[in-house]
Amino acid sequence: MNAATEYLRVAGLHAYYGESHILHGIDFEVRRGELVSLLGRNGAGRTTTLKAIMGLTDRRTGSIMINGTEAIHLPAHRVARLRVGYCPEERGIFSSLSAEENLLLPPVVGSGGMSLDEIYEMFPNLATRRRSQGTRLSGGEQQMLALARVLRTGARLLLLDEITEGLAPVIVQTLGRAIAKLKSRDLTIVMVEQNFRFVESLADRHYVIEQGQVVETVAADELQAKAGLLERYLSV
Amino acid sequence: MFEWLGISQQALFGQLLVGLINGAFYATLSLGLAVIFGLLNIVNFAHGAQYMMGAFVAWMGLNYLGIDYWWSLILAPLAVGLVGILLELTLLRRLYKLDHLYGLLLTFGLALIIEGGFRQAYGISGERYDIPEALNGAFNLGFMFLPKYRGWVVAASLIVCLLTWLVIERTKLGAYLRAGTENPKLLQAFGVNVPVMVTLTYGLGAALAAFGGVLAAPIFQVNAVMGSNILIIVFAVVVIGGLGSIIGSIVTGIALGLIEGLTKVFYPEGSSVVIFVIMAIVLIVRPAGLFGKEK
Ligand SMILES: Nc1ncnc2c1ncn2[C@@H]1O[C@H](COP(=O)(O)OP(=O)(O)OP(=O)(O)O)[C@@H](O)[C@H]1O
Numbered sequence: 001m002n003a004a005t006e007y008l009r010v011a012g013l014h015a016y017y018g019e020s021h022i023l024h025g026i027d028f029e030v031r032r033g034e035l036v037s038l039l040g041r042n043g044a045g046r047t048t049t050l051k052a053i054m055g056l057t058d059r060r061t062g063s064i065m066i067n068g069t070e071a072i073h074l075p076a077h078r079v080a081r082l083r084v085g086y087c088p089e090e091r092g093i094f095s096s097l098s099a100e101e102n103l104l105l106p107p108v109v110g111s112g113g114m115s116l117d118e119i120y121e122m123f124p125n126l127a128t129r130r131r132s133q134g135t136r137l138s139g140g141e142q143q144m145l146a147l148a149r150v151l152r153t154g155a156r157l158l159l160l161d162e163i164t165e166g167l168a169p170v171i172v173q174t175l176g177r178a179i180a181k182l183k184s185r186d187l188t189i190v191m192v193e194q195n196f197r198f199v200e201s202l203a204d205r206h207y208v209i210e211q212g213q214v215v216e217t218v219a220a221d222e223l224q225a226k227a228g229l230l231e232r233y234l235s236v
Numbered sequence: 237m238f239e240w241l242g243i244s245q246q247a248l249f250g251q252l253l254v255g256l257i258n259g260a261f262y263a264t265l266s267l268g269l270a271v272i273f274g275l276l277n278i279v280n281f282a283h284g285a286q287y288m289m290g291a292f293v294a295w296m297g298l299n300y301l302g303i304d305y306w307w308s309l310i311l312a313p314l315a316v317g318l319v320g321i322l323l324e325l326t327l328l329r330r331l332y333k334l335d336h337l338y339g340l341l342l343t344f345g346l347a348l349i350i351e352g353g354f355r356q357a358y359g360i361s362g363e364r365y366d367i368p369e370a371l372n373g374a375f376n377l378g379f380m381f382l383p384k385y386r387g388w389v390v391a392a393s394l395i396v397c398l399l400t401w402l403v404i405e406r407t408k409l410g411a412y413l414r415a416g417t418e419n420p421k422l423l424q425a426f427g428v429n430v431p432v433m434v435t436l437t438y439g440l441g442a443a444l445a446a447f448g449g450v451l452a453a454p455i456f457q458v459n460a461v462m463g464s465n466i467l468i469i470v471f472a473v474v475v476i477g478g479l480g481s482i483i484g485s486i487v488t489g490i491a492l493g494l495i496e497g498l499t500k501v502f503y504p505e506g507s508s509v510v511i512f513v514i515m516a517i518v519l520i521v522r523p524a525g526l527f528g529k530e531k
């Protein structure tokens with residue numbers, strides 16, 4: 001892979017929660033402007049991979065290069081300052097903040113983020129509910145809020161954890177359009193997804209994770225050929 | 237007006253004023269406790285010692301360095317806030333991952349050490365701190381005389397409490413504080429330096445207690461145990477109001493001060509226990525406190 005365009009390279013990543021050893025040497029790369037998905041069964045370690053990149057797990061070893069900077073020893077706030085935006089699995093909307101306060105909460109980490117107007121144009125619901133308590137929003141609105149929150153900051157690498165989980169198809173479509181737009185803006189995106197249909201058309205590459213390791217890499221143009229293989233990895 | 241109850245108007249308003257003053261101190265102190273508990277998850281038993289240190293720093297400033305009351309009102313909270321920051325950096329920081337109980341025990345131990353030190357140095361008889369000249373005398377309100385200094389104490393504490401509340405509820409900094417109270421890890425993952433914020437918040441809580449201590453110096457004796465005396469009541473206030481609610485601490489503090497004052501008028505024997513009786517009732521009916529959220 002060309003080092004000049006490589007944006008994120010995770011190598012030999014191990015991560016722990018207390019004594020539990022969860023990740024056993026994760027390796028994957030994402031080039032600038034690419035979107036990759038992390039697939040796998042429940043408990044495979046996909047959320048933990050994103051958390052470990054952000055510095056939210058306990059002990060970590062290995063290497064996490066973000067746009068040329070080693071992040072393995074950085075505390076979470078310094079990782080974010082490398083222009084990384086994180087959308088957690090549980091959405092993390094703050095109940096003591098209004099929707100708009102939630103949206104404006106993350107500090108700007110770089111130039112070129114979306115303006116409030118652009119965000120409200122992309123997600124009109126958020127504009128109408130701006131004064132509501134964050135957690136009073138519907139599940140779909142909260143998910144839009146969680147995504148919108150990291151679009152304002154100028155982050156260039158997005159880590160998105162199951163953003164379609166439990167949402168109605170029409171909202172999933174809205175999110176799909178939003179993601180496609182972000183990709184066209186040259187953002188680099190890592191998505192954890194359960195909904196394979198959702199990432200199928202968006203991702204440049206899929207990594208299958210099992211028991212804390214990457215066990216299979218499937219490029220977008222290999223999907224046909226490796227369909228059976230993927231089926232086997234992901235079936236419960 | 238209340239003569240038929242055998243109570244003079246002067247006595248009633250006098251006790252209400254005392255109640256209001258005590259309430260203002262309860263509000264200032266419980267506010268600091270609530271902010272610290274929210275973000276640090278620590279029940280700050282050193283709060284009373286920090287209040288006492290505020291009064292003592294003002295007294296020492298005046299007697300050793302000639303620093304007057306008005307400067308002390310700024311400098312004493314700064315000094316005590318800095319000591320708080322040092323405590324957080326060196327000791328409290330190690331406890332966040334452990335149960336609440338450890339923070340409580342550590343700060344309790346610190347309070348004992350600090351108080352013991354001051355008692356050793358100054359005894360327990362108490363030092364006098366004179367009311368600043370500009371606030372000597374009283375206003376005649378028609379129905380009663382209001383000593384100027386007492387009026388100032390009520391006004392100053394209420395203003396500080398309301399400003400704190402406004403900053404927390406209405407500003408970006410306050411949004412960080414609220415978010416950090418709910419989910420510090422996520423806030424940090426957004427790029428906010430939460431460890432520094434935690435340190436500063438503890439310093440601010442300590443400074444708030446010291447501010448109360450300076451206000452209290454001319455009213456009460458400046459002595460080593462002044463903090464632990466008031467802290468016991470403040471903890472009852474916090475339990476009644478519910479930990480974690482900012483406006484709750486302010487309202488509960490003032491209301492309980494007034495109730496205590498009224499009890500002194502109508503049933504003096506009950507005045508020292510009324511707050512604890514209310515605490516017991518609240519604990520039975522609403523364990524999370526009047527303003528607390530049930531979990
Ligand atoms: N805070 C934690 N402490 C201890 N173990 C944890 C913690 N969080 C997750 N785990 C364990 O780590 C393993 C990987 O969990 P992770 O959340 O990364 O899975 P995942 O691939 O995201 O799956 P899913 O989201 O579908 O549950 C699981 O076995 C889980 O039980």
Ligand SMILES: [Mg+2]
Pocket residue numbers: 046047048089
């Ligand atoms: Mg997960």
